[in-house]
Amino acid sequence: MSFAKSLRCRECGREYPLNPIYVCEFCFGPLEVSYDYQAMAGAVTRESITRGPLTMWRYRDLLPVESDEVVDINTGFTPLVHAKNLGHKLGLDELYLKNDCVNPTYSFKDRVVSVAATKALEFKFDVLACASTGNLACAVAAHGAKAGLKAYVFVPADLEQGKLVGAAIYGPTLVAVHGSYDQVNRLCTELADRYRWAFVNINVRPYYAEGSKTLGYEVAEQLGWRAPDQVVVPVASGSMFTKIWKAFNEFSNLGIIGPVGTHMHVAQAAGSSPIASAYEARRMDIRPVKPNTIAKSLAIGNPADGYFALKAIKESEGSAVSVSDDEIVESMKLLASTEGIFAETAGGVAIASLQHLVAAGRIKRGDLTVVYITGNGLKTQEAVAHVVQPVTIQPHIADFEAAMELLSSRE
Numbered sequence: 001m002s003f004a005k006s007l008r009c010r011e012c013g014r015e016y017p018l019n020p021i022y023v024c025e026f027c028f029g030p031l032e033v034s035y036d037y038q039a040m041a042g043a044v045t046r047e048s049i050t051r052g053p054l055t056m057w058r059y060r061d062l063l064p065v066e067s068d069e070v071v072d073i074n075t076g077f078t079p080l081v082h083a084k085n086l087g088h089k090l091g092l093d094e095l096y097l098k099n100d101c102v103n104p105t106y107s108f109k110d111r112v113v114s115v116a117a118t119k120a121l122e123f124k125f126d127v128l129a130c131a132s133t134g135n136l137a138c139a140v141a142a143h144g145a146k147a148g149l150k151a152y153v154f155v156p157a158d159l160e161q162g163k164l165v166g167a168a169i170y171g172p173t174l175v176a177v178h179g180s181y182d183q184v185n186r187l188c189t190e191l192a193d194r195y196r197w198a199f200v201n202i203n204v205r206p207y208y209a210e211g212s213k214t215l216g217y218e219v220a221e222q223l224g225w226r227a228p229d230q231v232v233v234p235v236a237s238g239s240m241f242t243k244i245w246k247a248f249n250e251f252s253n254l255g256i257i258g259p260v261g262t263h264m265h266v267a268q269a270a271g272s273s274p275i276a277s278a279y280e281a282r283r284m285d286i287r288p289v290k291p292n293t294i295a296k297s298l299a300i301g302n303p304a305d306g307y308f309a310l311k312a313i314k315e316s317e318g319s320a321v322s323v324s325d326d327e328i329v330e331s332m333k334l335l336a337s338t339e340g341i342f343a344e345t346a347g348g349v350a351i352a353s354l355q356h357l358v359a360a361g362r363i364k365r366g367d368l369t370v371v372y373i374t375g376n377g378l379k380t381q382e383a384v385a386h387v388v389q390p391v392t393i394q395p396h397i398a399d400f401e402a403a404m405e406l407l408s409s410r411e
Contacts, residue, residue, distance in 0.1 A: 106376035134163030216247025238309030267353030342377035
């Protein structure tokens, strides 16, 4: 049984039935799942959670699903790594990395799509679809295959090859659109009105977005049932950021953890930073931009949850940071060379932003800090292809030793 009771407008508060709808008919505000927390409080405990599987579905009672069968490809409960090497370089004693690179399709998007695909079956859709900057396309294609649903994935035509292959291998209809993600999303919104398809980030979005809460639940549990002091999240639409914040507060309100004193920090690429720009200008309105960054998974110029991300920043006394493409690349290399984690460009954005926050004194040595690493670097190899500079020799010891001597002389 689900504790979800309705969809609620995040703007005006009007409530709607739990149907595949995503926008308020009165004020056009976005809809969000509302729960019966009073009933949930008596049923959801630390003990009930730990009896669950070692996947995101250990938090099933906090998610909006009714079905006995969920579309699960073993997503979640990913490692929370104590990053001692990186922390030492940055002057942080309690730095942790939430490594979602190791999910089945190598990004956090498996979490949201697992919920969305389950709801698609509940609503009796036969097609699973999305507008994507890449990672979501892979997750939708994989979950569509697992669920026995047809999959249509729409992406910008200039997407990284690794993400195209990572989606195509599951056999979806892959549609490459000449245009930005925002143009792809507008097309898919029109298609969602025309076809009875489950567009995970459009008409099924209220349910889909709830999957990101598991990133907050897991971190709190893995830290010994507490919320961190500081959180850094790479941000595109702003949805994941707001849901992590929601998760910490849900856990606290249910008595599963104590009071939440977490400061939430948005990390964006300078070439696509409408939320960070609004924060820096002390505005609560988002002014759309035309993305221009190597961090294509974050290249959303008109973020759907931008206002709510700014609201979470304000509530948590957090901040927002933007970083250059050069900083992104250097931070990808830094993360790999210190912690052995090859993250995609979004991970570079998060680590570069962390460095800015430390330098500005917003994150201090003793703060329990969690940085979310949301996707695998194998998907964005182009960004760091220049690191491939092998020492090429003939198969003889003399050649090897001569090459090493030459290499040493250059250092």
